Amino acid sequence: MRSIAFREALREAMNEEMRRDDSVFLMGEEVAEYNGAYKVSQGMLAEFGPKRVIDTPISELGFTAVAVGAAQNGLRPIVEFMTWNFAVLPLDQILNTASKMLAMSGGQIGCPIVMRGPNGSAGQLGAQHSTAFESYLANIPGIKVVSPSNGYDAKGLLKQAIRYEQDPIMFLESEVMYGDKCEVPEEEYYIALGKADVKKVGSDITIVSYNKMMKVALGAAAELEKEGISAEVVDLRTIRPLDWMTVLESVKKTNRLVIIEEQWPFASVSSELSYRIQKEGFDYLDAPIRRITSADAPMHYAPNLTALAIPDIARSVKLVKEVLQQYK
Secondary structure, rough: OEEHHHHHHHHHHHHHHHHHHOOOEEEEEOOOOOOOOOOOOOOOOHHOOOOEEOOOOHHHHHHHHOOOOOOOOOEEEEEEEEOOHHHHHHHHHHHHHHHOHHHHHOOOOOOOOEEEEEEOOOOOOOOOOOOOOOHHHHHHOOOOOOOOHHHHHHHHHHHHHHHHHOEEEEEOOOEEEEEEEEEOOOOOOOOOOOOOOOEOOOOOOOEEEOOOOOHHHHHHHHHHHOOOOOOEEEEEOOEEEEOOHHHHHHHHHOOEEEEEEOOOOOOHHHHHHHHHHHHHHHHHHOOEEEEEEEOOOOOOOOOOOOOOHHHHHHHHHHHHHHHHHHHO
């Protein structure tokens, strides 16, 4: 094992797959000459050249359409968005073309494309650059949505998406995690999409999260451990397909569930997960499913208001204690 940054794990995944397969290429704003807005693609232009690492104009709708067309004609594009907030502009290509073409063509034309970039809030970026898009994108049939919490998972999931998946993959990272260190093995590995991972084993309550909110979930579990409360922490990793069965197996053991996520509360990932667990696991629940989400409002620029809007460890600990104490 070796320690590398989250951005390096993503870069290694792309490099390894581009060396293996000439049909894989990267395109996006500043991915080439500038080495990527967040330096994820650093050095890739020097190795692969301008035909496979392509700087695009500031025109998300245009270059996403080019990538979708390329994917439908035998290539395997990787599209980097400088932020997923900008992916609202090419939503027509994602929703009306990439996700629907396989069905509309009777299975004749697929769209093996990976779209990736930073997602959610990253501190004082304002409302228009701070949206978390997991629930938006997961609402679209025909695509898969990946939202990793660490570099090890990110590399394995990204390699799987680039090499094996035939569906359009929406790969949501976090800007504030690009510098996080992770342990990655020397040998090649892949992680199958659609499988959650138990990051911490526990017995008293199940805490579920994904992406950067996993730091809150694990932090809350650590604080609860100091008071003798054993929390099991599950990382969804993939939002669509949603591995609710792993969560259900955990709830069968702990009988309680708290979900922590950065989505707005209405029609969120926690809404769907709560429905699944209460429908299939009602007899195992000793307390109502509870959740903590971002505030149901656009994100503020002021740091004190941003902190109030996003789930944190203290409020997550308080919520878990409420569930445990009120429903003994």
